[in-house]
Amino acid sequence: MTKAATDLAIETTGLVKTFGDTRAVDGVDLAVPAGTVYGVLGPNGAGKTTAVRILATLLRPDGGEARVFGYDVVRQANEVRSRVSLTGQYASVDEDLTGLENLVLLGRLVGHRKRPARARADDLLEAFGLTAAADRQVKKYSGGMRRRLDIAASILNTPQLLFLDEPTTGLDPRSRSQVWDIVRAVVAYGTTVLLTTQYLDEADRLASRIAVIDHGKVIAEGTPGALKSSIGAGTVHVRLRDPQRRAEASELLSRALNAPVLQESDPVALTIRVTGSDRGAAEHASRALADLATAGIVVDDFSLGQPSLDEVFLALTGPSEHAESAAPASSAQKETVA
Numbered sequence: 001m002t003k004a005a006t007d008l009a010i011e012t013t014g015l016v017k018t019f020g021d022t023r024a025v026d027g028v029d030l031a032v033p034a035g036t037v038y039g040v041l042g043p044n045g046a047g048k049t050t051a052v053r054i055l056a057t058l059l060r061p062d063g064g065e066a067r068v069f070g071y072d073v074v075r076q077a078n079e080v081r082s083r084v085s086l087t088g089q090y091a092s093v094d095e096d097l098t099g100l101e102n103l104v105l106l107g108r109l110v111g112h113r114k115r116p117a118r119a120r121a122d123d124l125l126e127a128f129g130l131t132a133a134a135d136r137q138v139k140k141y142s143g144g145m146r147r148r149l150d151i152a153a154s155i156l157n158t159p160q161l162l163f164l165d166e167p168t169t170g171l172d173p174r175s176r177s178q179v180w181d182i183v184r185a186v187v188a189y190g191t192t193v194l195l196t197t198q199y200l201d202e203a204d205r206l207a208s209r210i211a212v213i214d215h216g217k218v219i220a221e222g223t224p225g226a227l228k229s230s231i232g233a234g235t236v237h238v239r240l241r242d243p244q245r246r247a248e249a250s251e252l253l254s255r256a257l258n259a260p261v262l263q264e265s266d267p268v269a270l271t272i273r274v275t276g277s278d279r280g281a282a283e284h285a286s287r288a289l290a291d292l293a294t295a296g297i298v299v300d301d302f303s304l305g306q307p308s309l310d311e312v313f314l315a316l317t318g319p320s321e322h323a324e325s326a327a328p329a330s331s332a333q334k335e336t337v338a
Contacts, residue, residue, distance in 0.1 A: 009034040009069060009161050009192035012054060016063030017050050022048040027215030032194060032209075034069070034160075037187055039207030041309075043317055047216040047285045048196040049089075052163050055194070056086045068161060086157035087151055089166045095139040099149050101129050102138060128182065144175025151182055161192045168202060170199040180206060192227065200309040210309075214317045227312045234281045235311060236272040236288070239301035243267035249284050249297050256288035273311065274304070 010032035025047045032038040042048045053059040055066055057077040065072065071079040086267075093102045100121055107117030125131045128148045138146060147167060154162060161229040164183065167191055168176040183206055187193055203210050204224050210226070212220040220227060236257065240249055244267065250261040253272055262271040274281040285304045293298055 007034060008067075009036075010067070010194065012055075012064065013067040014064035015051065015054065015061055015066055017047075017054060017059060018062050023099065025054065025061070025160075028213070028216070028218055030211060030218065030221075032192065034192050035187070035190060036208045037183060037193045037195055037206045039203035039210040040213060041198070041200065041203055041210060041313060042196075042213035044169050046213045046215055046317075049165055051213070052086070052165050052194065052196060056084055056163055057081055058086075063329075083160040084163065085157075085161075086163040087154045087165065087167055089169055093138050093146065093149055093153060094181040096137060098135050098137055099125060099141070099145075100134040102149065103156065104184070106153050108158050112156070120156060124156070124210060127176070127185075128152045134284050142175070144171050144178060147171060147175065147179055148182065150178070151186075155186060155191070158189065158254060159191055162186060164193055164195045166197055167195070168197070168199060176202070178249070185292065186260055200313055204309045212313065212316050220312075220316050224309060228309065233286075234274050234304050237301070237303045237305070238270040238272075238292075238299060239266075240268045240270070240298050241298040245297050246270065249292060249302075251337065252291050252295060252297070253288050256291050257284050268300070 004089070008031055010030055012028055012030045016023065017026055022292075028047070028051055030038075030051075040048050040051070050059065054061050055068060055073060057080050059075050060074060062104075067073065068080045069083055073080050079154040093099075094105075097105065103124060104114075104117050105120035107120050112120060122131075122134075125134050128151070130145060130148060130152070133141060133145060138149065141149065151167065153166070167183075168179050171179065180202070183193055183195070193206075195203065195206060207224065209221070209223055210227060211218050220230070222230070236253070238253065240246055246263065250263060250270060253270060254261045257272050257273060257274055258271050263269075264271060265332065274284060282304060285302075289299065289302055
């Protein structure tokens with residue numbers, strides 16, 4: 001194993017997995033730096049979970065190669081398994097046991113003796129804010145508490161690589177924030193995290209790099225900031241005072257900014273994605289505001305900001321529905337941004 005290989009937690013080349021006639025993973029290339037949070041975004045059925053299961057040695061690929069810390073996931077599966085842990089979309093702990101009993105049991109299964117298993121369980125319960133609920137059956141935990149316990153179980157032996165497959169699905173905002181804090185703490189101790197999620201703000205807050213997967217292909221990859229910049233210099237948001245003048249305002253803005261105008265469900269709101277440089281976008285936006293004032297159209301709110309990750313996602317994947325049964329593979333080419 002070379003030093004270059006160990007600098008990457010994950011490296012895949014042309015990774016393929018088929019189920020019947022469906023190519024769930026269709027030539028995925030990834031290079032995940034060690035010691036980071038790497039986000040994988042994609043709609044339902046995009047191939048995210050299938051790719052994670054291959055990397056965790058739970059599925060064999062039908063083509064291509066995948067390495068984890070330089071070890072091949074097929075030929076050196078045991079080496080990979082000793083270095084990784086996986087937390088799936090649903091809690092895997094036993095609901096009839098208490099939180100403490102779950103962690104002690106799993107600690108014994110991964111090789112700890114009784115006393116060290118209890119000590120490790122106590123430490124994790126305290127770290128994850130679950131000490132007060134340690135002797136309560138998991139069936140009586142909230143969704144956020146179950147998710148925290150599930151992640152705690154995943155790091156009984158601190159893994160070099162932790163797969164988090166949509167870890168905050170269904171959680172309330174406070175519980176999501178607690179899970180985010182846990183992810184940051186895990187990475188601070190040196191663990192690499194591969195995070196799959198449909199929550200774009202989650203990837204934006206946690207990931208240093210993001211891959212967008214659609215129909216089994218990586219269609220874009222880069223830092224959150226670079227991905228946002230790739231679809232335009234900024235987004236103009238306008239709120240009018242008079243909804244009756246929205247059509248007129250749309251025409252003026254489209255002409256001034258040379259871009260289509262999105263009429264939102266709010267009858268006084270308009271959104272325009274601006275292309276070009278940041279400075280050019282600001283100048284065009286200023287002229288557009290002046291044109292509205294000249295026409296006597298009163299604007300209650302006007303802002304120019306960087307595109308959101310939501311807008312990046314929609315621009316790259318489109319608004320079409322995705323089913324788990326998977327649609328034919330997209331012809332979109334991968335876009336890589338530094």
